Amino acid sequence: MMFDEFEKIGIIPVVVLDKPEDAKPLAKVLCEGGLPCAEVTFRTAAAEESIKIMAKEFPNMLVGAGTVLTPEQVDRAVTAGAKFIVSPGLNPKVVKHCLDKNIPVTPGTQTPSEMEQALELGLKVVKFFPAEPAGGLNMIKAVAAPYVDLKFIPTGGISAKNVRDYLGFKKILACGGSWMVKKDLVNEGKWDELLKLVKEAAEIVKEVRG
Ligand code: 3PG
Numbered sequence: 001m002m003f004d005e006f007e008k009i010g011i012i013p014v015v016v017l018d019k020p021e022d023a024k025p026l027a028k029v030l031c032e033g034g035l036p037c038a039e040v041t042f043r044t045a046a047a048e049e050s051i052k053i054m055a056k057e058f059p060n061m062l063v064g065a066g067t068v069l070t071p072e073q074v075d076r077a078v079t080a081g082a083k084f085i086v087s088p089g090l091n092p093k094v095v096k097h098c099l100d101k102n103i104p105v106t107p108g109t110q111t112p113s114e115m116e117q118a119l120e121l122g123l124k125v126v127k128f129f130p131a132e133p134a135g136g137l138n139m140i141k142a143v144a145a146p147y148v149d150l151k152f153i154p155t156g157g158i159s160a161k162n163v164r165d166y167l168g169f170k171k172i173l174a175c176g177g178s179w180m181v182k183k184d185l186v187n188e189g190k191w192d193e194l195l196k197l198v199k200e201a202a203e204i205v206k207e208v209r210g
Contacts, residue, residue, distance in 0.1 A: 002084055002104040003125055005062050006153070006174040009037045010167060010205030013198070014066060014155065014178040015050075015186075016041050022186050023050035027058045029191050030181070033198025034205075039066035039086050039176060042073050048080045055081025071097035078103055086155075086176070088129055090114050095121050106153055110134045115147055125151045125173055132157025137165050144171040160200060167208040177201075 006012060013030060015038045017023060023046075030038055036058070040051050042065055054063045064084035065077030074085055074097050085098050090107040098105035099122065108129035109115050118126045128140055131154035135142075140152050154166055155176030166175050180197035 002062070003151075003173060006037075006125075009035055009062065010174050010209060011035055011163065011180070011201050012037050012039050012153065012155075012174050012176040013181045013201075014039045014041060014176050015181050016043055016178070016183050017046045017050045018044055018183075018187060020046045020049035020053060022046075022189070023053040024057050025189070025191055026181065026186055026194070027054040027061055027063075029195045029198055031058055031061055033180075033195050034202030035180070035198050036060065037062040037064075038181075039064050039084075040082075041066040042069070042077065043067050048076055051077060051080040051082050055083075068094060070094065074098055074101065074103070086127060088127075090117055090126075092117070092121065095123070108155075112143055112146070115143065115150060119147065119150065124149060125153065127176065128152045128154040130156025131166075131175075132162070136162075137169060140166075140171065141169065160197075160204065163201070163204055164208055167205060 040047050065082040066086040068085045068087045084104040086106050088108045095105055095107055106125050106127045109126040151173040153174050158175050158177040159179045163175050166172050180201045185194050
């Protein structure tokens with residue numbers, strides 16, 4: 001089950017790729033570094049092709065699509081090989097389309113009303129976005145109390161400095177973040193530096209979750 005894999009990996013790297021040719025070396029870094037997962041965001045023209053490359057070259061890697069705003073993008077992502085869909089907000093059309101296609105989806109939520117909407121749509125896991133500006137771990141702790149079965153993937157403003165605290169709270173399935181796949185480092189092809197950041201992040205997951 002997809003969500004068990006998220007929990008095991010602990011951190012979902014949020015990737016923004018400008019060039020599809022960076023997809024393979026970045027996927028290699030992620031797999032070697034211990035975070036065999038990528039949310040490839042539909043913010044750049046390279047997203048679809050990058051998902052295709054990662055899914056083909058690293059079949060055991062958990063490759064999904066992020067910043068998915070329309071049902072049409074869901075279809076394109078799935079055709080490219082995406083195994084999960086993430087969106088910044090909760091668009092019922094996008095969520096229903098994913099559920100119809102049997103593809104795991106984690107829409108962004110921030111308020112109790114949005115979380116209840118997610119529950120009503122049948123979801124058990126939501127993204128909490130943007131995590132730090134929206135109140136961070138304290139907010140998740142407060143809001144998680146009434147929704148006993150709901151798990152969270154906080155994303156936005158998370159870094160090696162604060163990820164430990166998030167991972168230590170049991171309602172948090174995994175954290176999303178871009179700090180270990182920094183766009184500038186990817187664009188400059190600094191794979192060794194990226195590998196160090198990915199390993200450091202994977203190490204934190206081990207430290208906190210064993
Ligand atoms: C994003 O929208 O780019 C993701 O939420 C990642 O946020 P981050 O760059 O703060 O990790």
